[in-house]
Amino acid sequence: xxxxxxxxxxxxxxxxxxxxxxxxxxxxxxxxxxxxxxxxxxxxxxxxxxxxxxxxxxxxxxxxxxxxxxxxxxxxxxxxxxxxxxxxxxxxxxxxxxxxxxxxxxxxxxxxx
Amino acid sequence: xxxxxxxxxxxxxxxxxxxxxxxxxxxxxxxxxxxxxxxxxxxxxxxxxxxxxxxxxxxxxxxxxxxxxxxxxxxxxxxxxxxxxxxxxxxxxxxxxxxxxxxxxxxxxxxxx
Numbered sequence: 001x002x003x004x005x006x007x008x009x010x011x012x013x014x015x016x017x018x019x020x021x022x023x024x025x026x027x028x029x030x031x032x033x034x035x036x037x038x039x040x041x042x043x044x045x046x047x048x049x050x051x052x053x054x055x056x057x058x059x060x061x062x063x064x065x066x067x068x069x070x071x072x073x074x075x076x077x078x079x080x081x082x083x084x085x086x087x088x089x090x091x092x093x094x095x096x097x098x099x100x101x102x103x104x105x106x107x108x109x110x111x112x113x
Numbered sequence: 114x115x116x117x118x119x120x121x122x123x124x125x126x127x128x129x130x131x132x133x134x135x136x137x138x139x140x141x142x143x144x145x146x147x148x149x150x151x152x153x154x155x156x157x158x159x160x161x162x163x164x165x166x167x168x169x170x171x172x173x174x175x176x177x178x179x180x181x182x183x184x185x186x187x188x189x190x191x192x193x194x195x196x197x198x199x200x201x202x203x204x205x206x207x208x209x210x211x212x213x214x215x216x217x218x219x220x221x222x223x224x225x226x
Contacts, residue, residue: 004156031212040122042203042216043157058213090156094212099145099164102214104156 004105019078023091032074037088119217132191136204146187147205
């Protein structure tokens, strides 16, 4: 079974803090994704990565950055957390082809106070 | 640009009744379409996908969806609802741009005993 794990299920941070969300997949997938999920808005793509050290902006990259130093790990960074970044963050990975299944982690619910 | 619209943010059915969750898409090129399900406190998992083969697609847990190009629709159905089907359901579209998915807003399904 494909396993995508995220470092925390729940996280509480203060405004202005630097926040790291970690995601690890165990299936040697090329592609990895970070989404945020908000009620009534579905999932919105923040960043994605096709390969190690490669990244591309998604639909809502402002206020976020990412790092992919190893194939299995994709990190989402909030340089200076703000209250409007309170959300559920979901990581996903998939093999190479666009029609393949994306496998999701359980999510991290981040609250910024 | 691609987009997905799910009609109805909340759908409630009785156990044993038909489940119908609506999804309409917009795409300038032939799309690939997906339905994902999210159970409480979990990540998303794939229910089924359309990748230009058969227009009637069968998925897990008795769900199926039919791709109708003339109606730009990909509605999800299940003949008989079960209590365990209570979850949030997301429709998504891609045109194979490296697997980048565009998600609908989600539909929360409630099943009454």
